[in-house]
Amino acid sequence: MRRLPQYAALAAYVVFLAFPLLWLLSTALKTPQEMALADPTWIPREPTLANFTDAFGEQDLVGAAARSLGVALASSVVTVVISLPAAYAMARYRGLVNKIAIGWVLVSQVFPFILIIIPLFMILRDLELVNTLPGLVVVHVTFTLPFALWMLQGYVRAVPPELEEAAAVDGATRLRSIVSVVAPLLAPGVVATLLFAFISSWNEFMFALVILQNPDVMTLPLTLVRFTGPEGVARLGPLAAASLMATIPSLIFFAIIQRRLKSGLMAGAVKG
Amino acid sequence: MTATATRPAPPRRPHARPRRVSRQTREMWLLMLPALVPVLLFSVGPLLYGIALAFTDARNTRNHETSFVGLENLTELLTAEDFWSSFRIGAIWAVSVTALQFLAALGLALLLNENLRFRGVARVLAVVPWAMPPVVIGLMWKLVYHPDAGILNALLGTDVNWLADFSLALPAIIVVGVWTGMPQTTVVLLAGLQGIPRELYEAGEVDGASRWRRFWNITLPQLRPVIVAITSLDFVWNINQFGLVYVLTQGGPGGQTRLPMLFAYEEAFRYRFAGYASMLGLAMAIVVLAVLGLYLWRELRETR
DSSP: OTTHHHHHHHHHHHHHHHHHHHHHHHHHTOOHHHHTOSSOOSSOSSOOSHHHHHHHHHSOHHHHHHHHHHHHHHHHHHHHHHHHHHHHHHHHOOSHHHHHHHHHHHHHHHSOHHHHHHHHHHHHHHTTOTTSHHHHHHHHHHHHHHHHHHHHHHHHHTSOHHHHHHHHHTTOOHHHHIIIIIHHHHHHHHHHHHHHHHHHHHHOOHHHHHHOOSGGGOOHHHHHHHTTOTTSOOOHHHHHHHHHHHHHHHHHHHHHHHHHHHHHOTTOOOOO | OHHHHHSOOOOSSSSOHHHHHHHHHHHHHHHHHHHHHHHIIIIIHHHHHHHHHTTBOOOSSTTOOOOBOTTHHHHHHHHOHHHHHHHHHHHHHHHHHHHHHHHHHHHHHHHHHSOOTTHHHHHHHHHHHHHSOHHHHHHHHHHHHOTTTOHHHHHHTOOOOGGGOTTTHHHHHHHHHHHHHHHHHHHHHHHHHHTSOHHHHHHHHHTTOOHHHHIIIIIHHHHHHHHHHHHHHHHHHHHTOOHHHHHHTTTOSTTTTOOHHHHHHIIIIISOOHHHHHHHHHHHHHHHHHHHHHHHHHHHHHHO
């Protein structure tokens, strides 16, 4: 009984968190007739999966998902490949460069994207990369890089340098010791960083909006917005169904990474 | 030093000390290089370019002769009513979302830290908004706020077009902002709570301190570094928010939810005033750095 207020507060939070989700799910399962009722119903009377199939008919969801997948895969792999050595250097060497690198990681979080996105758009336009997926990959790599560096250098720091020193005593070259001693221990961190970069790219909206204006090359978030129509008039059922489908990769990611979240990913913003 | 000098011990590494330092530096640069090149080309470069653009009349069109105009963009900005309304909306948005996010997350973190039943469910649920694409969050809340098919009007028995109402649109998107950012703040605060040594509470209990006193004198001071870090980050993210509000209202009705980033986006990519929009970005950066600097400085002084 003493705990009653606490349970009430918990219940209030759960309702606040869950009710938009439940409404999304409910809307996705409704028929157009039920949607038009004056009094909306929580539980669909005749649940249907038609909205899911309709969603594919209304927008090029398969193509958009394929493009998002390609961009996210390319961006995450490139991000990790180029930030891994740099993260190693940040963790293992001290010096001015190191301080500048850390300072830049912090600064890059503070500056409004608009200050970067306008010149970047102009550069990409001159390189004929606007409205292309490689153009978007370049942008996504640039914007996931700071945080990937930050995550990875944390993981490198967690590997005791003594292990490398021991390998050096045994006559291993630095490269050799990195490959056979450090790399295996870093594997979980690399996977986490890959997933982080993948999801950031998969969810990213603002840069995609600026870089991709042609519907034929739009990624999934941009395609989802097209469901709302020019005047905000939308077919709500397919919109809800498509939204749910777009969330699945992120949910899988969080199911995998959930245990790590609390400790490691303090600033792991998956920004919009 | 003299002891080692007399002994001709074979050095473990082939190089003498001074040369090893320079080799290390070279190695470090080599390792940094693959990340350094794209960072300089596509991040630091554009940032500096963007700052320079703020002082020109650049237009976001090809073949436009750009010339240096000094502070003209700034004076134009400071005399534009649109800028001040956007600035005011941005301030209300960032401060209220950050504050509400923090308070809600602190409450939730304290609850999840207790031995309550169902806290597992609440914990999983708390992470869900974090896992959703921001665009989906925007669309989902559009469904909730929908004037006809939305659940909110049905629940409240009202007939309001939440996102199109002049006085309700901003509060409505603030709720969505809190919903979106709260889980992340909660997870961070929860991690902070779990890092507080139990002995402190036990000592407090022995001294007969009430729950409230223990919270005020142990939890809050211990949590302070975490609080400072997460509220600063939340503030920066919130002031730079774009996608969520773009999806929800596109800045409408009548500019009532036009956050500074939406304003800048419109100026740069709809009206194509790249120089003007860059000055807006620069002004926002300076304001954010000033606010944040002041906050962090005060916090640092108080902890000493």
